[in-house]
Amino acid sequence: ETGVTQSPTHLIKTRGQQVTLRCSSQSGHNTVSWYQQALGQGPQFIFQYYREEENGRGNFPPRFSGLQFPNYSSELNVNALELDDSALYLCASSLYGAGQGTEAFFGQGTRLTVV
Amino acid sequence: GDSVTQMEGPVTLSEEAFLTINCTYTATGYPSLFWYVQYPGEGLQLLLKATKADDKGSNKGFEATYRKETTSFHLEKGSVQVSDSAVYFCALSDRGGTASKLTFGTGTRLQVTL
Numbered sequence: 001e002t003g004v005t006q007s008p009t010h011l012i013k014t015r016g017q018q019v020t021l022r023c024s025s026q027s028g029h030n031t032v033s034w035y036q037q038a039l040g041q042g043p044q045f046i047f048q049y050y051r052e053e054e055n056g057r058g059n060f061p062p063r064f065s066g067l068q069f070p071n072y073s074s075e076l077n078v079n080a081l082e083l084d085d086s087a088l089y090l091c092a093s094s095l096y097g098a099g100q101g102t103e104a105f106f107g108q109g110t111r112l113t114v115v
Numbered sequence: 116g117d118s119v120t121q122m123e124g125p126v127t128l129s130e131e132a133f134l135t136i137n138c139t140y141t142a143t144g145y146p147s148l149f150w151y152v153q154y155p156g157e158g159l160q161l162l163l164k165a166t167k168a169d170d171k172g173s174n175k176g177f178e179a180t181y182r183k184e185t186t187s188f189h190l191e192k193g194s195v196q197v198s199d200s201a202v203y204f205c206a207l208s209d210r211g212g213t214a215s216k217l218t219f220g221t222g223t224r225l226q227v228t229l
Contacts, residue, residue: 042216056216104217
């Protein structure tokens with residue numbers, strides 16, 4: 001059973017650029033969520049994907065977008081990067097419909113620095 | 116909306132001391148409650164969970180009880196070790212939501228010294 005893997009682990013981008021982060025979900029999981037964790041803060045929910053469609057979104061602007069592929073892997077895209085986008089981006093996978101309290105498994109995250 | 120409030124850190128304890136990290140929540144309905152731990156440079160790992168009132172979650176010597184009357188889920192450990200040094204996050208998932216749509220607190224850093 002493979003865990004949740006994210007790539008790249010670190011990334012430096014310039015303000016105004018675009019970035020794509022990738023996540024491979026745990027084997028058997030069909031739902032992927034993305035979180036933004038600013039330094040010293042708790043993770044903030046960005047959005048969730050299930051069956052290749054967005055299934056809930058947090059308080060993030062439209063320049064944050066995503067995709068889920070048939071193999072349940074996912075991408076997070078951020079356009080027009082701002083300095084405040086600098087954070088650790090976490091991906092979590094779970095099995096939709098497995099019942100309340102089912103564990104979500106997190107990847108190790110991508111550290112994005114916008115300069 | 117849903118929210119989680121944790122005691123602010125850092126919490127510094129000597130090895131073998133008793134640990135309490137307070138967590139209270141606000142949610143509509145009956146959420147599931149979780150404690151996650153984040154070691155330096157790593158992602159989040161589930162430490163324990165509880166899905167209904169009066170449930171006690173436990174793992175690795177840590178415990179937390181779902182208290183609906185006080186909307187709390189305080190984390191406790193009787194004797195901490197240096198290896199427990201990490202950041203601890205309290206979180207909830209709404210009963211209508213899915214497992215990976217979580218609301219987190221701001222985290223509490225625990226530092227355990229010899």
